[in-house]
Amino acid sequence: MSRTLLLGAVSLLALGTYAQAETTLTIATVNNGDMIRMQKLTDDFTKNNPDIKLDWVTLEENVLRQRVTTDIATKGGQYDVLTIGNYEVPIWAKQGWLAPLEGMPEGYDAGDLLPAIANGLSVDGKLYAAPFYGESAMVMYRTDLAEKAGVTIPDTPNWGQIEEAAAKMTDKDNEVYGICLRGKAGWGENMAFLTAMAHSMDARWFDMDWKPQFDSPEWKETLTKYLDMMNKYGPPGASSNGFNENLSLFQQGKCGMWIDATVAASFVTDPKESTVADKVGYAQFPNKAGKEGRGEWLWSWNLAIPAGSNKVDAAKKFVAWATSKDYTKLVAEKEGWRAAPPGTRTSLYDNADYKAAAPFAEKTIKAINGVDLAHPTSQEVPYIGSQWVAIPEFQGIGTAVGQQFSAALAGQTSADQALQNAQQLTNREMQKAGYPK
Structure with a gap:
């Protein structure tokens, strides 16, 4: 093979490798303020994950539920990350529709999740969705x-x-x-x-x-x-x-x-x-x-990954980023502690800066912990x-x-x-x- 042909083959191989490495995640989410804020902060994620592109589908609450339910029930594969509630998670997990969130990136600290919230997102001890925010x-x-x-x-x-x-x-x-x-x-x-x-x-x-x-x-x-x-x-x-x-x-x-x-x-x-x-x-x-x-x-908006997805690893990286303690700190840095996503992590309610900035913090955690499903x-x-x-x-x-x-x-x-x-x-x-x- 000539040197020109060899270089051309190497170049094509490199381009193919790059194309394979780049993953586009389609994320279905609700048009609530916290979710819209998350979209504005995703440069922090893409900067550290340049091989992952994010494509957002932002919908009104009733429309989101209808489209996501239809897509996952029919195995449509339209979305790689789903925004769903704690109502759907255990039902869909038992149907085999969701991928368990095992092997999350190092430092995720699932043990820090509020028990009242995490228990509602788990089946047989496995977490099937990560809470973005929780509420009573x-x-x-x-x-x-x-x-x-x-x-x-x-x-x-x-x-x-x-x-x-x-x-x-x-x-x-x-x-x-x-x-x-x-x-x-x-x-x-x-x-x-x-x-x-x-x-x-x-x-x-x-x-x-x-x-x-x-x-x-x-x-x-x-x-x-x-x-x-x-x-x-x-x-x-x-x-x-x-x-x-x-x-x-x-x-x-x-x-x-x-x-x-x-x-x-x-x-x-x-x-x-x-x-x-x-x-x-x-x-x-x-x-x-x-x-x-x-x-x-008791409600939480959560990020989940459809079972059978061929983008699970990339999706887990995004889900972990969006629901991590570091993301909470990022929001606090950009918007102030008052704006931190509430109701998901014990550490937030132990944080003196958050409690000082959020006069509603004590009543929120009291309401969440008081629920008996x-x-x-x-x-x-x-x-x-x-x-x-x-x-x-x-x-x-x-x-x-x-x-x-x-x-x-x-x-x-x-x-x-x-x-x-x-x-x-x-x-x-x-x-x-x-x-x-």
Whole structure:
């Protein structure tokens, strides 16, 4: 072979080796503030991993769930890293749809993950997703409006106290609404809030024979109180409002109270985004008057890798980077400790700098550690759950029920009719699925 041909062959071989070495990861994620912040910081990852390119698919929460579920169930292979919740992880892991996160890069320190979060992402002692942030739920309220209205919100309020405070803080002439709650239909949108509220009101999704319970007095009391508060003291168009919409309203100073995920606390106290950053107080998720328990809420957005992927090693590098202690330090360095992804690592809540910067830290960890997934309500239940029910059918049923309750909030149907429809459709789907099993 001539020297020219030899050099050409060597050059082609080098190019082929480079092409093989370069890996593109397609990452499906949700359009929440923490995830968007992560995308802005990925230069730190690509600088140290020049052979890995990142392609982002950022979607609204309901759309993300639908697309990711369809892709993994059909083995579509569209995504290399999935953003999924702690509801999906154990169900999908048992189906063999997720790769176990064994052999994570050195220094990842899985032992530092909060037990309450890590346990929900593990099956038979193996971790199947890495938590990016974790949350429970709490009351966030305007301290200035509460003081002006002569309202005191206790650390553990009941629903009567919340409704009374909402009434006194409402000033519709100035576009200030006493309470903002999720109304957008979806199992992870309005039904996340309403399931937690229902559990706090002694309601349950199913009895021990898996019979739906929407015809119970506890569910009627829950939905009636929710609709009363929202119709009297909530913002207009609330049936279209989910997490992000209510966050925006609160940041604009239009909500007296917002009851939602604890992760929101870092955003409502961000002086660059929130007009009321220095006027926010916190309380635990409300309960029923005279009852010690409260609505259970435990969620984490997590990064997982589809089973059978041919990019597992590269995907693990990214997942480890995005959920590591070093990433938390990177956020703190760029945005301040208040912005650090909450609810995943013990070390964060031992960090004096974080606790000083995040006045919500103590209430967040208290809420997370207080969740009992096996006993989400005072009544006996056949399921594990919190603001969700850990059965595969819950996605479809929860969204369908959420549509009924969103329609009631929009004034398109009555509370009684919405509950009746919820009972019928849930009973039909549960029978079709063969419950009890």
